[in-house]
Amino acid sequence: MAKPQIVVMGAGHNGLIVAAYLAKAGHKVTVLERSSEAGGILRNTEIAPGFTAPGIGHTVGRLRESVIRDLKLMQHGLELLTPDVRMFAPQPDGSAVTFWGEAERTASEIRARNPKDADAYLAFDKKVRVIASFLAYINVATPPDAKSPSLSDAIMGLKLGKAFKDIGAVAGRETIRSLPMAVADLVQEIFDDEALRGPLSTRGVKFTATGPWAAGTAAVFLNDSAGNDGGAPGEATFAKGGSGALAAALVKAAESYGVTIRTGAEVTEIRTTNGRVVGVKLADGSQIDTKAVVTAADPKRTLNLCDPVELGPHMVWRANNIRTPGATAKVNLALSGLPTFNGADDVDRLKGRIVIGTSIDHVEKAKDAVKYGHLAEEPWLEATIPTLVDPSLAPEGKHVMSVLAEGAPRHLRDSTWDAERDRLGDVTVKTLERFAPGLGELIEAREVITTEDFETEYGLSGGHVYHAEPGLDQFFAWRPLAGEARYKLVFDGLYLAGSGAHPGGGVTGGPGSNAARAILGDLD
Amino acid sequence: GTITPLDDDYLWRVNDHGKTIREIRRWSKNDAEAYEEYGQLMAEMARFIKPILSIVPPDPGKISPRDWLPLGPLAKSFKELPQKLQTTFIQLMTMSAADFLDQWFETEPLKATMSASGIIGTFQGPRSPGTAYVLLHHYMGEIDGAFRAWGIPKGGTGGISYSIANAALSLGAEIRTETKVTNIITKGGRAIGVALEGGEEVHADVVMSSLDSRWTFIHLLEKGILDPEFESDVMRYKYRGSSGKVNLALDGLPELACKPGRGEWLRGAISFSPSLDYMERAYDDAKYGEFSKRPYIDCIMPTLVDPSMAPPGKHTMSCFVQYAPYHLAGDNEWTPERRDAFGETVIDTLEERFPDIRSKIVGKLVLSPKDIEDWTGLSEGNIFQGELSLEQLFFNRPVPGWARYRTPVPDLWMCGSATHPGGGIMGANGRLAALEYLKEKKKGRRAA
Numbered sequence: 001m002a003k004p005q006i007v008v009m010g011a012g013h014n015g016l017i018v019a020a021y022l023a024k025a026g027h028k029v030t031v032l033e034r035s036s037e038a039g040g041i042l043r044n045t046e047i048a049p050g051f052t053a054p055g056i057g058h059t060v061g062r063l064r065e066s067v068i069r070d071l072k073l074m075q076h077g078l079e080l081l082t083p084d085v086r087m088f089a090p091q092p093d094g095s096a097v098t099f100w101g102e103a104e105r106t107a108s109e110i111r112a113r114n115p116k117d118a119d120a121y122l123a124f125d126k127k128v129r130v131i132a133s134f135l136a137y138i139n140v141a142t143p144p145d146a147k148s149p150s151l152s153d154a155i156m157g158l159k160l161g162k163a164f165k166d167i168g169a170v171a172g173r174e175t176i177r178s179l180p181m182a183v184a185d186l187v188q189e190i191f192d193d194e195a196l197r198g199p200l201s202t203r204g205v206k207f208t209a210t211g212p213w214a215a216g217t218a219a220v221f222l223n224d225s226a227g228n229d230g231g232a233p234g235e236a237t238f239a240k241g242g243s244g245a246l247a248a249a250l251v252k253a254a255e256s257y258g259v260t261i262r263t264g265a266e267v268t269e270i271r272t273t274n275g276r277v278v279g280v281k282l283a284d285g286s287q288i289d290t291k292a293v294v295t296a297a298d299p300k301r302t303l304n305l306c307d308p309v310e311l312g313p314h315m316v317w318r319a320n321n322i323r324t325p326g327a328t329a330k331v332n333l334a335l336s337g338l339p340t341f342n343g344a345d346d347v348d349r350l351k352g353r354i355v356i357g358t359s360i361d362h363v364e365k366a367k368d369a370v371k372y373g374h375l376a377e378e379p380w381l382e383a384t385i386p387t388l389v390d391p392s393l394a395p396e397g398k399h400v401m402s403v404l405a406e407g408a409p410r411h412l413r414d415s416t417w418d419a420e421r422d423r424l425g426d427v428t429v430k431t432l433e434r435f436a437p438g439l440g441e442l443i444e445a446r447e448v449i450t451t452e453d454f455e456t457e458y459g460l461s462g463g464h465v466y467h468a469e470p471g472l473d474q475f476f477a478w479r480p481l482a483g484e485a486r487y488k489l490v491f492d493g494l495y496l497a498g499s500g501a502h503p504g505g506g507v508t509g510g511p512g513s514n515a516a517r518a519i520l521g522d523l524d
Numbered sequence: 525g526t527i528t529p530l531d532d533d534y535l536w537r538v539n540d541h542g543k544t545i546r547e548i549r550r551w552s553k554n555d556a557e558a559y560e561e562y563g564q565l566m567a568e569m570a571r572f573i574k575p576i577l578s579i580v581p582p583d584p585g586k587i588s589p590r591d592w593l594p595l596g597p598l599a600k601s602f603k604e605l606p607q608k609l610q611t612t613f614i615q616l617m618t619m620s621a622a623d624f625l626d627q628w629f630e631t632e633p634l635k636a637t638m639s640a641s642g643i644i645g646t647f648q649g650p651r652s653p654g655t656a657y658v659l660l661h662h663y664m665g666e667i668d669g670a671f672r673a674w675g676i677p678k679g680g681t682g683g684i685s686y687s688i689a690n691a692a693l694s695l696g697a698e699i700r701t702e703t704k705v706t707n708i709i710t711k712g713g714r715a716i717g718v719a720l721e722g723g724e725e726v727h728a729d730v731v732m733s734s735l736d737s738r739w740t741f742i743h744l745l746e747k748g749i750l751d752p753e754f755e756s757d758v759m760r761y762k763y764r765g766s767s768g769k770v771n772l773a774l775d776g777l778p779e780l781a782c783k784p785g786r787g788e789w790l791r792g793a794i795s796f797s798p799s800l801d802y803m804e805r806a807y808d809d810a811k812y813g814e815f816s817k818r819p820y821i822d823c824i825m826p827t828l829v830d831p832s833m834a835p836p837g838k839h840t841m842s843c844f845v846q847y848a849p850y851h852l853a854g855d856n857e858w859t860p861e862r863r864d865a866f867g868e869t870v871i872d873t874l875e876e877r878f879p880d881i882r883s884k885i886v887g888k889l890v891l892s893p894k895d896i897e898d899w900t901g902l903s904e905g906n907i908f909q910g911e912l913s914l915e916q917l918f919f920n921r922p923v924p925g926w927a928r929y930r931t932p933v934p935d936l937w938m939c940g941s942a943t944h945p946g947g948g949i950m951g952a953n954g955r956l957a958a959l960e961y962l963k964e965k966k967k968g969r970r971a972a
Contacts, residue, residue, distance in 0.1 A: 169583075169585030169925075170585065170753075172585045173583075173584055173585040173919075173920075173924040173925050174924070176584045176920070176924070177915045177920050178915070179915075180654070180913075180915050181913075181914075182913075185762070185915075189760045210651075213652070213811060214652055215648075215652060215653040215654040215913060215914050215915075216618070216653050216654070216914075317627075318611070323623060364811065368808055371801075371804055372801060471618065471619070471653055472617075472618035472619075472653055472914070473615055473618035473619040473623070473653070475618070478611070478614050481611070482607070482610055482614050483607050483610070483611070
């Protein structure tokens with residue numbers, strides 16, 4: 001008997017990954033993408049003729065190795081570029097701290113600033129790796145069902161129990177203590193130097209609305225290191241050709257298994273009858289009948305496409321209370337030359353992520369603004385210069401700079417993003433110029449993608465890149481909602497495979513590949 | 525009841541449920557409806573949570589099923605909870621008070637005043653994740669069988685201490701006041717008694733410390749007894765006192781600008797919490813090491829309940845003030861001048877709602893967290909003997925792996941707010957520690 005058709009909503013990385021896995025297992029899969037191009041947050045944009053920049057996501061180092069292998073992404077054109085440096089963090093005093101892939105190298109440079117912190121860094125890197133190795137197990141797991149644990153839950157539970165036991169009693173206690181902590185506490189109890197605390201703390205609050213003093217941001221940090229070789233400084237890996245090249249490889253992989261990808265096809269309604277999915281309705285009025293809809297859109301957006309009567313008032317209330325407070329915007333710069341950063345004697349230091357988060361207070365203040373609905377006066381920034389590892393992205397001798405600006409709430413209280421767009425660009429450049437004097441004069445073109453654009457252009461509820469805030473209240477067995485964390489979402493035949501599902505946001509492919517496993521278990 | 529004074533209005537919630545609902549309806553019909561449902565849900569929640577307060581937490585470093593046995597019934601009762609309550613439980617454990625309340629209510633003074641119980645005594649703001657839990661923590665004080673009935677005891681809170689003391693005395697306990705313990709005496713690694721100021725030694729089979737862990741392990745124990753790793757766990761335990769206290773002696777009753785006259789509304793709590801932003805900004809100041817320019821104040825006038833606490837016609841006003849951080853920016857200390865400035869800020873804030881208050885003040889006592897530390901011996905002036913943040917609860921309170929009232933020093937036990945289930949006038953910690961000790965003693969006797 002022919003396997004039934006599956007409709008996947010959204011051709012972002014998770015949508016493409018889940019589609020590819022399902023098609024590989026023999027299903028007939030159609031991906032419906034609302035915009036004119038596949039790729040989601042990985043899409044490239046052209047800032048000016050010849051300058052290519054990533055739309056939102058500029059690094060791809062967390063992509064699961066199993067996904068690369070299973071979907072043969074290398075054969076489909078993916079090439080990963082990993083510089084030695086992970087994070088470069090310039091300071092107001094003109095100095096800088098460089099975080100290399102090699103912990104020893106980082107520590108030896110820190111030693112000149114503070115010998116105690118140098119030793120602490122090595123211990124911290126080790127601790128992060130131990131906890132992250134345990135989280136990597138959790139990330140591959142389908143969250144347990146609290147109501148009726150099945151045999152596979154029990155097996156998964158035993159596996160997790162064993163993984164937990166394997167890290168040892170001390171590390172076990174440390175894991176339990178660390179996850180709900182504020183990332184500020186996590187780094188403050190270990191390091192004396194704000195120049196280390198600030199940049200490291202940013203890792204717990206990237207794409208979140210909260211600052212480093214918020215409980216649970218340590219879990220975001222540790223989770224960001226889980227899976228691949230993250231360690232204390234995190235990943236800095238680029239796709240050759242820009243993040244869009246990863247999207248292109250995923251498209252090719254999916255198509256090689258027979259997936260049909262339709263762009264410009266927006267789903268306006270998920271049709272259900274008696275708690276079962278029966279099909280989708282598109283913006284052009286056409287309908288597709290199907291018993292299985294997999295959504296890689298965010299859960300709030302997805303549930304708002306369902307019939308509220310079928311959902312029932314309680315689920316409507318819960319869906320609308322999924323927290324999606326986007327607070328990050330994007331500024332892409334086309335540069336006529338390479339900017340000079342204080343403290344960067346060597347261009348190698350600029351090849352990874354450049355983080356402007358000079359102290360815990362700086363990072364916290366950037367996010368304070370979000371609480372009151374203002375754009376931060378001095379956002380914290382994560383910049384990359386992808387042309388340093390891949391010169392093909394700009395005309396010869398010129399560069400592209402991709403900057404995530406953190407501290408830009410989706411909803412401004414006293415203004416609109418139309419009115420503030422330029423100010424966002426200005427504030428970002430001004431903040432960069434404090435550490436890279438003269439950068440402003442190198443700018444040939446500037447593209448500002450606001451938090452509102454994230455919602456309207458990319459379809460992210462609340463402009464939240466992670467689909468749902470990665471808070472402790474939207475975590476693991478209750479991501480996106482308690483009782484809905486096992487990739488099946490409310491209705492029979494509706495599955496969630498995007499960042500709103502466990503293990504959450506980032507270019508990991510985790511939700512997509514976990515969801516594929518759960519869906520295949522359900523359908524086959 | 526609690527009244528939240530505002531510029532031209534107020535929100536007054538009282539113990540009479542119907543009246544409170546009518547008052548909230550004046551602000552928002554939706555909120556009045558939600559308030560009923562919310563109250564029921566929280567009552568059900570508190571009923572589920574209450575048994576947790578009586579569980580001795582297992583050690584998460586050990587994975588043997590026996591250690592986790594006490595959690596069995598809890599896991600089972602969680603599984604049996606309706607989905608709605610499961611969700612609420614998870615939210616309460618993880619969300620910020622503001623996010624939690626935002627799901628239900630839209631009236632700012634209502635949300636802000638409710639969120640206050642989530643932040644009292646903590647170094648967190650209403651938008652800090654984890655404060656929803658503390659919100660429930662305060663719901664569990666069960667006085668006269670009614671949940672969330674904050675009692676004002678006759679004779680002040682001192683009255684509670686006296687009645688507990690009397691109970692102890694009647695059972696044969698001896699209480700010695702003005703007897704300062706200078707150190708815990710150990711022999712062969714075991715606690716065998718305490719040494720007092722003046723040189724006297726009191727020997728005992730067991731020493732139970734209701735002090736916080738920093739006092740117990742760092743100040744009172746001889747150096748070198750503890751494993752350095754344990755000691756560093758104690759040292760990194762967070763106190764971060766965040767509140768101050770201002771007590772005023774008044775030669776007459778002050779009047780609220782928004783609700784003039786002397787009435788019932790002055791007999792309960794007067795909460796300076798007009799909006800979530802107000803509360804959060806108060807926290808923001810403290811985060812950067814300053815006391816709040818406009819603090820949250822929980823103010824009561826005990827003389828309206830018990831006139832014997834002041835001369836006839838005079839009154840006392842007791843203000844719990846947040847935030848006043850123990851650690852000030854730039855390594856500044858709490859000097860007398862700074863304490864005065866803090867007191868003035870509180871009085872300025874009071875004056876915005878009680879315009880005539882300044883002329884009625886005949887005496888004042890201002891306590892910074894440093895003063896609270898000096899007066900009471902609570903490290904950093906933390907009234908809960910350690911921040912009630914998620915990583916310092918249950919398994920991890922007061923030291924990861926040592927949540928079972930025992931300590932690495934045999935015969936030295938912990939029994940205060942520093943232990944599970946944390947601070948507040950509940951008495952649960954002391955009771956659990958005693959039960960645990962008695963259980964162990966019985967086991968020991970059987971073994972012998």
